[in-house]
Amino acid sequence: MPESEYILELKGITKIFPGVKALNQVHFQLKRGEVHALMGENGAGKSTFIKVITGVHAAEEGQMLLEGKEVHFRGPKDALDAGIAAVYQHPTTYPTLSVTENIFMGHEIIRNGMIQWNEMHGKAQELLDRLHANFKPSDEIGALSVAQQQMTEIAKALSTNAKIIILDEPTASLTSNESEELYRIVDELRDGGVSVIFISHRFEDMYRLASRVTVFRDSQYIGTYDVNSITNADLVKAMVGREISDMYPKPEVKIGEEIFRIEGMSRTGFYKDVSLSVNAGEIVGMTGLVGAGRTEVMESVCGITKADSGRVFLNGKQLKISKPEDAMREGIILLPENRSTQGLILSWGLGKNVTLPIQKKLAKSGIFNDAKKENEISKKFLEQVDTKAVTIFDPASSLSGGNQQKVVVAKALAQDNMKLVIMDEPTKGVDVGAKAEIYAIMGDLAKQGFGIIMISSEMPEILGMCDRVYVMCNGRMTGCLSREEATQERILNLSMENSERDGKEEVQK
């Protein structure tokens, strides 16, 4: 049998979920010993595709060739046996179990029907050494950092002697140092003859690691390119389907007086000595790497968690905020990062979601719910943000990510005492069309004189929408750039300042 150039080949894969085609006739070719990036927007079908390769999902149509031979995986076990291992986006570890137990789950070393613990501990230590890990095989996984958990997952993939390793957004929650470490590991894997599929949103990852890149968009295959021969702009175009210059309708707004200020806020273990200010009509960006403490600062401002020290001022008046209700009463409204777990009650109708924060205000004598008034108000605001829904009683779970985000915006707008809006990753997991609409709403709010803080990891929207950008790194505010000063390079520099200190924290144990 002639040796195929490709170790793995997928042709015409189609996967259908109830109500949607998650993958539509996609192709993919992985060469021996290459690092292949897989890119595309959220919801483009990358994760589903990975799960088809690893046998978690069975494709309705299509063909999969491993080393030139057609294979059919009936379950994840088959894929593992064939030498395909995956490290998923959300580490799929067993939090209550030890590192060794995690590494060998499903393929324990068994002799005479008994698990050989000593041998497994030894083998686990070897793998951890190979990855230069700074934790022990006996540590409980739940107590480790996300990066360490990810390393365990990679050790797990190595322990199966996998020929193909799939990394699903491995750098999403890593610091720059930890990312460097990961790059080194991936390089070593490739040099050892392992083929790697690498999913990432970061162009940086792709340039650093991959030799070829495949792009998916809207569940479809767009193309495969050599990393060296494709420009950034072309890649973006392939991913989003159009030029993105018209994405950011930033209106010219006359910036007013300062309305909001934080002074010297600290919370042990999360952020330290953070200060910032927002003026009326201003869109202020807050960026930095994931885990830098941006969300945590804003959660403390909104009373979700308590800061240990620091002062918060609104219109010059110092506020005392100990629970979310307090912040809302003052007019500080948070649009949380995670719509499905923090922003909305998915099983509820849209209307009830919109009016939940203001139900007391609307209620008759503050006690009895006033359905008529609630319906009127929620209808008004849901229409204002142009939600694609039939009735206000549709469950929130029936909407797309973008429309769910609009409901979250409507929920904020319905609070008529709003002065400051804090949007945490407002376009995460939102399709391109809805993104533009959300930016338009932000622009409108700025025009009306509200103060807006946007937490975002996406450089283009920070550069496109913000009047000023604060950058955080490892719990500290490392800089503030005006719209004119802000460039991708400067923001990245500030995001990674002091980063050489990162690695030390774990070593002390």
Place this chain on the structure above:
Amino acid sequence: MAGKSGRTIKAEQKLTAKQLLFTWEGALVVLFIAVNIFNMSISQSYTLSNVLREMPKYLAEIFMLFPMAYILVLGDIDISVGSIVCLTGTVTCYISNAGAPFPVVILGCLLTGLLCGMLNGFITTSFPELPSMITTLGTQIIFRGIAEISLGGGGSVSYINTKQIMPLSTKLGKLVPVIILVVIIVAVIYTVVLQCTTFGRSLYAIGSNKVSAYYAGVDVQRCRFIAYSLMGLMAGMCGLFLTAYTYGANTTTGQGFEMEVIAMCVFGGIASTGGKGTLIGGITAGLIITLLRIALGQANVNSQMILVVVGALLIIAVLIPGIKGRIDEMKKLRSAA
């Protein structure tokens, strides 16, 4: 800034009779009628006056159905209530036997229950990491333990002055027992609070998604504390009426009540996972089970067969949504392909 596409969203909701029938509550009402017809067919003495006469025996524990619905809607569970009934029943007897006036007896009983509930509430809200099942397992053993200690070696206590508590077990106008009236009043209050007030809405919000509710400004721990306190209060109410009908308390008073009450709620469509069901469903389910018990008792059916029937009803009831969900999913899958 109006909707740019000019799209409008409907804010009216019309439920057809068919849709109403296909809610869990609708199905329960149909079942309620069916059960009554069934009851009449198996027992000649299944008449209104007979039912009214026999009902009070079973009604005391219905008091706990209402706050239990709150706790289940929250996604919590309280398995200590049977023991609170025992403790409050015991305390009531002792207060009465010590010669206290009637209002003091009632107040003492309800206060004991409330305090037990507040203790549950205090522990569960101070340590939200602990599953409520574990906390209330601990207090379940403690509350009954305290009752056992105060009951001493004999293990039981009886009212000396039975006349004093008689008013609780009499009938108004020689027809309607007091307990039925009180249950109806309590039922209306609890139903209105759960179904029509901001507090009730908050309970559903917490049970559906605790984090989202917290982010939306709902005071999660305060709501939980109130629900547990109300639970204790109503367990006290149950203890009061139960001892009034049985003229005393012993170490097994109220044993197993918690599960019976939870079973009624779940049968009534209030999911133990939180956020689902209504008290109307819960009350209908409670009535169905109570009436079944009365009729099967009248028909001299082995009283323990009733356990089998109740258990089977419960399991069928909880299996239906899963089966329905699977059918819906299959339909969707087919339409997508």
Place this chain on the structure above:
Amino acid sequence: MKDKSFIKMITGSREALLFFILIVMGILITILNPTFFSPVNIGQIFRNNALTMIMALGMLCVMLTAGIDISITSTLAFAGMTIGMLTKYNIVNSTLLLFLIAMVIGLLCGVLNGLIIAKGKVAPIICTMGFMYIWRGMAYVVGNSQFASGEDVREFAEFGKDGTIGPYIILIVCYAVFFVMLKWTKFGRKIYAVGSNPEAAMISGINVDNTLVSVYTIMGLLAGLAGALSVSIYASAQPNMQYGREMDVIAACVIGGVSMSGGRGSVAGTFLGALIISIIAKALPLVNVPSIAQNTVKGVIILVVVIFNVITRRMVDKQNLERREM
């Protein structure tokens, strides 16, 4: 420095903490009543609590998968009544056969639980609550208003009579089997995996449904075994036997460090948890605390242990945060 590592060991491992509590308890009891540690007393502790200890093993497996089973004492009564009636009317008289019948009944009850919970996606507490009523009712139905007295089951009760070693052997065998199963076999690993992260378990090719059905089947099997033991040890079979005992079993697991959210717990911890409850019950009268106080003491211990656990975990988390450099 030594102190610190001692505290660390106690707060770090539930088994070490329980062992420490056990020793302190033992010393206190011995000071108050030196006659406590006699072979007879120790033997009685195990004999009287053999049922709880055996069923705690099944409950451990169930709770490791983040489930719970409150139908076990009903299963026990159903199985116990069935064999009680069989031997009362001299239909079956072989001790071994009676044990097997009880275990088969328990196993079938467990399979039903498991199927409904795994395939029907019903909350474990609700499903087992339904069967709690059904099997208890069936125990009455089987008995048909009769019960088996000491005279009726005399031959069968020879096995568990005071002074025989039968119950102890069963107890030891059960613990040995489960200790090996959970620690050294693939099946044991699967139970932990399913409880710790069912989604991950599924992705790594573990059949979650089958594992769930298995643990409830094991639980049922042990409940059936406990039913036969109960008839044998207490020389009687009544439909209301061991009513409410399931909470003792759960309590033993909870004290033993088994987490209700799954994936955490061990055979050793469960054993120590059950042992602590058993010793309290036996020791209170011997140290002049009236035995009616034992429930209160038991309840307080449950709360103290679980709250202590939460507080130490909070402290550890806080320390970890303070160590973070910024």
